[in-house]
Amino acid sequence: MVSIVSLQGVVALLGRFPALAGADLEVGESEIVLVQGPNGAGKSTLLRVCAGLLRIEAGWAEVLGHDLVTDRAAVRRSVGLLGHDTALYDDLTVEENLRFWARASRVEDDAVPAALDRLGVAERLRDVSVRNLSAGQRRRTALAAVVVRRPHLWLLDEPHSGLDQSGRDLIDQVILDAAAAGATVMLASHELDRTLDLATRHLTVAGGAITSDERGSRNPGGHDAA
Amino acid sequence: MTNPPIDLPAHTGSRTTRLLGVAVLVGVVTMILLGFFVAPEDDLMADSVRMIFVHVPSAILTYVAFSVTAIGSVMWLWKRSVWWDIVAHSSAEIGVIFCGLTLITGSIWGRPTWNTYWEWGDVRLVTTLILFVLMVGYLAVRSMDGDESAVATRASVVGIIAAVNIPIINRSVEWWADRTLHQQSSITDGKLEDWTLFTMFLGIVVSGVFYTWAMTHRFRIAWLERELRDGDLGEAIAARRAEAAASGGVS
Amino acid sequence: MLRDVWLIATKDLQIEWRSRVTFSQVGPFAGLVLVLFGFALDANRPVLLQATSGLFWVTVMFVSTLAVQRSTSIETTDGARRALLLAGIEPAAVFVGKSIAVAVQLLVVEIVLLAGVVVLYSAHVEAWGLVFATCLVATVGIAAAGTLLGALVAGVRARETVLPILLLPVLAPVLIGATRAFDDALGSVAVDGWSWLGLLAGFGVINVVLGALSYGVLLEET
Numbered sequence: 137m138v139s140i141v142s143l144q145g146v147v148a149l150l151g152r153f154p155a156l157a158g159a160d161l162e163v164g165e166s167e168i169v170l171v172q173g174p175n176g177a178g179k180s181t182l183l184r185v186c187a188g189l190l191r192i193e194a195g196w197a198e199v200l201g202h203d204l205v206t207d208r209a210a211v212r213r214s215v216g217l218l219g220h221d222t223a224l225y226d227d228l229t230v231e232e233n234l235r236f237w238a239r240a241s242r243v244e245d246d247a248v249p250a251a252l253d254r255l256g257v258a259e260r261l262r263d264v265s266v267r268n269l270s271a272g273q274r275r276r277t278a279l280a281a282v283v284v285r286r287p288h289l290w291l292l293d294e295p296h297s298g299l300d301q302s303g304r305d306l307i308d309q310v311i312l313d314a315a316a317a318g319a320t321v322m323l324a325s326h327e328l329d330r331t332l333d334l335a336t337r338h339l340t341v342a343g344g345a346i347t348s349d350e351r352g353s354r355n356p357g358g359h360d361a362a
Numbered sequence: 363m364t365n366p367p368i369d370l371p372a373h374t375g376s377r378t379t380r381l382l383g384v385a386v387l388v389g390v391v392t393m394i395l396l397g398f399f400v401a402p403e404d405d406l407m408a409d410s411v412r413m414i415f416v417h418v419p420s421a422i423l424t425y426v427a428f429s430v431t432a433i434g435s436v437m438w439l440w441k442r443s444v445w446w447d448i449v450a451h452s453s454a455e456i457g458v459i460f461c462g463l464t465l466i467t468g469s470i471w472g473r474p475t476w477n478t479y480w481e482w483g484d485v486r487l488v489t490t491l492i493l494f495v496l497m498v499g500y501l502a503v504r505s506m507d508g509d510e511s512a513v514a515t516r517a518s519v520v521g522i523i524a525a526v527n528i529p530i531i532n533r534s535v536e537w538w539a540d541r542t543l544h545q546q547s548s549i550t551d552g553k554l555e556d557w558t559l560f561t562m563f564l565g566i567v568v569s570g571v572f573y574t575w576a577m578t579h580r581f582r583i584a585w586l587e588r589e590l591r592d593g594d595l596g597e598a599i600a601a602r603r604a605e606a607a608a609s610g611g612v613s
Numbered sequence: 614m615l616r617d618v619w620l621i622a623t624k625d626l627q628i629e630w631r632s633r634v635t636f637s638q639v640g641p642f643a644g645l646v647l648v649l650f651g652f653a654l655d656a657n658r659p660v661l662l663q664a665t666s667g668l669f670w671v672t673v674m675f676v677s678t679l680a681v682q683r684s685t686s687i688e689t690t691d692g693a694r695r696a697l698l699l700a701g702i703e704p705a706a707v708f709v710g711k712s713i714a715v716a717v718q719l720l721v722v723e724i725v726l727l728a729g730v731v732v733l734y735s736a737h738v739e740a741w742g743l744v745f746a747t748c749l750v751a752t753v754g755i756a757a758a759g760t761l762l763g764a765l766v767a768g769v770r771a772r773e774t775v776l777p778i779l780l781l782p783v784l785a786p787v788l789i790g791a792t793r794a795f796d797d798a799l800g801s802v803a804v805d806g807w808s809w810l811g812l813l814a815g816f817g818v819i820n821v822v823l824g825a826l827s828y829g830v831l832l833e834e835t
Contacts, residue, residue: 147599149509149595150509151508151509151510152509152510152591152595152598153598154595154598154599154602157598157599157602157603157606158599158603187699189695189698189699209698209701209833212698212699212700212701213699213700213701215699216699217695217699219692219695220692221691221692221693221695222691222692223691223692223693223695223696224691224693225624225628225687225691225693226632226690226691227628227631227632228624228627228628228631232627236620236624237696237700239620240617240620240696240697240700240702241700241701242701265631281696342605342606342608343602343603343604343605343606343607343608344599344602344603344605344606345602345603345606347606347607439827439830492782492785495778495781495782496779496782496783498778499775499778499779499782502771502775502778502779503765503766503775503779506766506769506770506771506775507769507770508768508769511834512834515830515831515834516765516766516831519761519765519827519830519831520765520779522823522827523758523761523762523779523783523820523823524783526819526823527783527786527816527819527820530786530812530815530816530819531782531785531786533786533812534785534786534789534790534812534816535785535789537789537790537793537808537809537812538789538790538793
């Protein structure tokens with residue numbers, strides 16, 4: 137198994153608060169990992185550490201072959217993070233935002249129309265200012281900005297929140313497609329009824345550590361387990 | 363409640379700081395005696411010459427203190443040295459006091475000498491005023507919310523911006539004023555009486571000793587505060603893990 | 614690197630072009646300052662003319678704090694700072710790009726202000742070359758120092774008050790130098806304006822280098 141994420145005893149601080157207090161984790165290729173746990177358990181921090189955004193105070197971590205302790209910036213280009221913020225510019229249109237983030241991430245411009253289409257924000261929303269989008273449309277646009285980057289590791293923080301039924305189905309499909317194409321997905325979610333079936337693994341995070349790790353109903357690679 | 367993880371001393375004094383403190387006290391008393399009774403009036407400046415016993419040493423220590431802050435700022439960004447970070451912060455706090463003293467004595471001295479409290483034509487005073495505002499800005503950044511190392515980083519960048527810009531500020535004020543009213547020569551041109559000179563140099567020494575004494579205490583306080591917090595961090599990690607164990611049974 | 618600089622600068626300018634937030638705040642403010650000083654000093658036209666270059670640059674200083682605040686808030690309101698890091702753009706490129714966008718906006722304001730002092734104060738420009746050179750060189754320094762300090766106070770509660778406390782004293786050489794150069798260009802004081810450009814250029818270079826070196830650590834840690 138190719139190791140995509142490998143954490144050993146990782147401690148990460150938010151200010152002086154140990155949001156992660158010794159997390160151990162191994163994630164392999166094409167896995168869809170559901171990260172569940174109560175509010176404030178450290179789910180978001182776990183995703184941000186994997187994205188190379190947070191300094192690691194103690195422990196050891198490697199993501200996509202990059203050592204996060206010595207050089208956490210190197211991994212960033214290869215991950216896609218959908219956080220609580222959507223990282224979109226209010227005064228630009230949906231398409232302009234996507235083109236900007238594609239260029240910033242050094243992705244070909246022609247990936248943009250496909251990503252817009254995929255998330256259903258092409259046609260009449262394409263030229264609308266992000267300011268005038270609904271929360272759900274905004275979320276879809278933000279996910280399109282992740283899709284356009286074709287990351288090897290997807291880090292999705294509550295991807296279903298604020299979306300309608302069709303939006304949720306769409307996100308599930310995007311996740312499955314990404315995993316089928318060889319990417320690894322970690323998603324933090326409270327919506328267990330949808331995500332339990334989606335994931336190949338279920339992690340429970342509590343108190344800044346991973347407290348349980350179970351096989352899911354799917355196998356890596358997208359085939360349902362017997 | 364658990365005990366603090368380290369034995370905290372009751373105070374930040376030590377044999378050395380007490381010695382330094384006594385030296386400062388003796389120095390100040392000597393300064394008062396020499397300054398008011400031994401050093402003579404100046405031919406030109408009369409009694410107001412006595413202001414230089416405070417003014418010149420404060421000015422020198424202002425720039426010493428701020429240089430230390432600038433060095434500390436570089437060391438924090440370069441080596442992540444907490445020691446230097448605390449030194450930078452402490453030095454800025456003490457430096458701002460010296461800087462204020464310099465400005466106050468300068469303008470009081472200016473009243474009888476230049477017939478005005480504030481003379482915009484004086485390059486050094488104007489530069490020092492800008493430095494004062496920058497130091498206040500530095501301390502404002504220090505008191506901002508946010509996590510400790512982020513605050514240290516922000517403050518360090520301010521310290522470096524200030525240090526890099528002070529020479530050019532000085533140069534611009536100098537050109538702008540076209541001249542300076544400042545007493546540049548009176549120290550070296552031999553116009554000052556021997557006792558006046560001696561008292562002034564003693565003032566520099568006393569200020570330097572005071573700076574060292576205050577820095578030591580301020581540094582130790584900040585260091586202990588940090589020790590306490592680091593102790594807290596160890597506990598916090600344990601508490602955070604306990605939280606995990608508690609909820610582990612539930613899920 | 615240059616590609617990213619261009620990307621960031623055009624993005625910021627496009628946002629300003631769409632929203633006109635800076636300009637809609639700054640335009641009325643700048644006009645008001647000119648009119649108010651006109652009322653305050655008009656009884657004495659020579660004084661007004663003598664003060665023109667100082668007023669011009671003081672107004673530009675205040676405008677620059679507004680422009681910098683807006684430039685910073687573009688990145689902080691919806692977490693774009695983090696996304697810029699994730700995209701893997703060099704922080705120095707972000708710094709230079711954002712500085713260029715601020716500089717362009719300030720130059721537009723300066724042109725409008727210039728028209729204002731010519732019309733309202735009947736200022737007589739004797740050396741247009743010096744005026745434009747001063748605006749250009751001074752604005753580079755203002756934009757660089759402003760963008761750096763803007764990132765420094767980004768996301769902090771008291772940023773609206775802390776930014777001017779830090780920025781205005783740092784900009785003192787620009788205020789002094791550009792005012793003197795304008796004094797020469799407007800013929801109000803007999804000084805050699807061109808010699809001040811050297812100082813303004815020095816300020817610009819120092820602060821661009823400083824910003825390019827330290828922007829990353831601010832983006833990363835705050």
